[in-house]
Amino acid sequence: GAGVSQTPSNKVTEKGKYVELRCDPISGHTALYWYRQSLGQGPEFLIYFQGTGAADDSGLPNDRFFAVRPEGSVSTLKIQRTERGDSAVYLCASSIRGEWDEQFFGPGTRLTVL
Amino acid sequence: KQEVTQIPAALSVPEGENLVLNCSFTDSAIYNLQWFRQDPGKGLTSLLLIQSSQREQTSGRLNASLDKSSGRSTLYIAASQPGDSATYLCAVNLYGQNFVFGPGTRLSVLP
Numbered sequence: 542g543a544g545v546s547q548t549p550s551n552k553v554t555e556k557g558k559y560v561e562l563r564c565d566p567i568s569g570h571t572a573l574y575w576y577r578q579s580l581g582q583g584p585e586f587l588i589y590f591q592g593t594g595a596a597d598d599s600g601l602p603n604d605r606f607f608a609v610r611p612e613g614s615v616s617t618l619k620i621q622r623t624e625r626g627d628s629a630v631y632l633c634a635s636s637i638r639g640e641w642d643e644q645f646f647g648p649g650t651r652l653t654v655l
Numbered sequence: 656k657q658e659v660t661q662i663p664a665a666l667s668v669p670e671g672e673n674l675v676l677n678c679s680f681t682d683s684a685i686y687n688l689q690w691f692r693q694d695p696g697k698g699l700t701s702l703l704l705i706q707s708s709q710r711e712q713t714s715g716r717l718n719a720s721l722d723k724s725s726g727r728s729t730l731y732i733a734a735s736q737p738g739d740s741a742t743y744l745c746a747v748n749l750y751g752q753n754f755v756f757g758p759g760t761r762l763s764v765l766p
Contacts, residue, residue, distance in 0.1 A: 547698075
């Protein structure tokens, strides 16, 4: 596609529920990143994929967070037993080869946990 | 741990002024540095990427410089316009790691 797309754009859920957030990177980009952004702050790194594998998942806050990229293209960020503190904008980015390349961001998914 | 700060946190200028946004980082062993703009409720738009071997990059009215030894980068915006109003973020990339973002500078250009 022309750019990185993310769905849904907004997600409202109740505390304790499970959510999935989807990212479609730019076609041909092998590197994919997930970030989380709270109001008034810069994005915080969560996980980086190189192809199908998670090259760096050091930013995932705890084991309730998990992400997959089974075919090396679309990625899904999964959050179990959501908490109110998980409310944030979740941003996805992709780059052609890796962390040395320019990153292109999607519009984000705004997650609200009630 | 790499820390990135941006000064000022907010800036308001009249249209037509030239302005400078500052980004500082604590670990000078960076691979590259990228400047982004973010409009309210939107994702990030890439402005400029500076590799560690470069000193500056230019795109239209924007010029970004990098001084690794002092841990600083500046984004210069010439002849500012109301459409430049946004939050500007810098992000640094350490070798073998991923981007660490600053908190951003919120710019308002008044007509």
